[in-house]
Amino acid sequence: MEKKPLILITNDDGITAKGIRTLIEVMCTIGDVIVVAPDSPQSAMGHAITINNTLYCDPFVYDKEAAHKEYSCSGTPADCVKLANQQILDRSPDLCVSGINHGSNSSINVIYSGTMSAAVEAGIEGIPAIGFSLLDYSADADFEACRSFVKSITEQVLKSGLPKGVVLNVNIPKLPLSEIKGTKVCRQAKAMWVEDFDKRTSPQGRDYYWLTGEFINQDKGEDTDEWALAQGYVSIVPTQFDLTAHHAIQELNSLDF
Template identity: 70%
Template sequence: MIKKPLILITNDDGINAPGIRTLISIMKPLGDIIVVAPDSPQSGMGHAITLDATLYAEEHKFNHATHREYSCSGTPADCVKLAIRQLADRKPDLCVSGINHGSNSSINVIYSGTMSAAIEAGIEGIPAIGFSLLNYKWNADFGACKEYVKIITENVLTHGLPDGVVLNVNIPDIQKHEIKGVKICRQARANWVEEFDKRINPQGKDYYWLTGKFVNLDEGDDTDEWALANNYVSVVPVQFDLTAHHYIDNLKRWNFKV
């Protein structure tokens, strides 16, 4: 008997978020699933892990589901670590994270809890995908992206991914018939120009509220930002090796003698 792949499902918006409920429904026909997700929203947590607090995991039964679901008191990366080391019966064959409420294209991948969960799985040698829809609303319509999430997942299950590579998938917030297809892209050179709005609370103490705008500095037509602006699903292979390999030889020519 051929064993179905075990698919670990997680996110950063919390176990009750509509995005992860949609992702669960897409994954059910593709394999056995286990869900381990934060018990509350963890957006923007990046790759934070819990070191100085107790971690809790509570099992849930949603609509009499036959698969196992756990809410975790920690971060998205904690969820993946706990799933692999404690909660799953065997090592997952795939990890899918999302579907995130909002973009994780370009520089957002650095801050994303969604992508950090996928990257944590990649560190453990598990093929992983982070899915995001460009709609921040809690009641976002995920209907248009279902078939793209399914076919990208099926391709990863069929072809696998190289060690150290994780897929970052972003889906434009448009109707299904408006999506032109899938583009394999590079990460755009874009960033947030941030400001801090200084305010005073009723007790007279200063506090700061982060504001800013997103600026795309990249004019290339091979980037995730271009793809999304032109109604394509963007797929970017990312890696967690942050070494600037192209600069190693330059550094070797520096004088480090003391």
């Protein structure tokens, strides 16, 4: 009998979020599943890890009939991957999948994303990894159209592997399955958040702030994730965690530091 792949699942919306429950259902059709996910929402945590507080990771039961094991972690998405790989699992997983995130992680959002940071942490530890996101921020988002793409992309990665030092950032448009045109392997669009802080005063007279902003896509290319999503495609961006600007090394070497 062929051995099933061991798949680690995590997210940043919390272990009870609808997106991760959908991801668990899909992954259980592919391999043996272990879930280690935050006990509360950790969106926009980036690659934060817990170093000055205690970490808790307790068994969690969502479905008494489920065959897989789940753990609820008090830490960040990156913490979840570290704990799973170093303390909970008896071997390194064959794949780590993170998500399905409630909301976009395309373009510059990948920098802030807890979903993608979990995938990147897995990649750093030598585990093939994919972050999945749906362009719908609603807690009750409909993930049905995601299922077939999540399954096919996962199966292809398990079959063929990924280039060394690369994880996948997969974003799925908020469309019915019949209207999604397919997948596009893309580059990350050059875009940014133009931010502002809404200053308010509490009833106690203390100033406080709400972060607001507008997403601006500065990239007109037709090979980007933002273009693909706008055209009704699932975007797949190969993402690396080596942040070296290799193209700048020669120029900087000419300077007198």
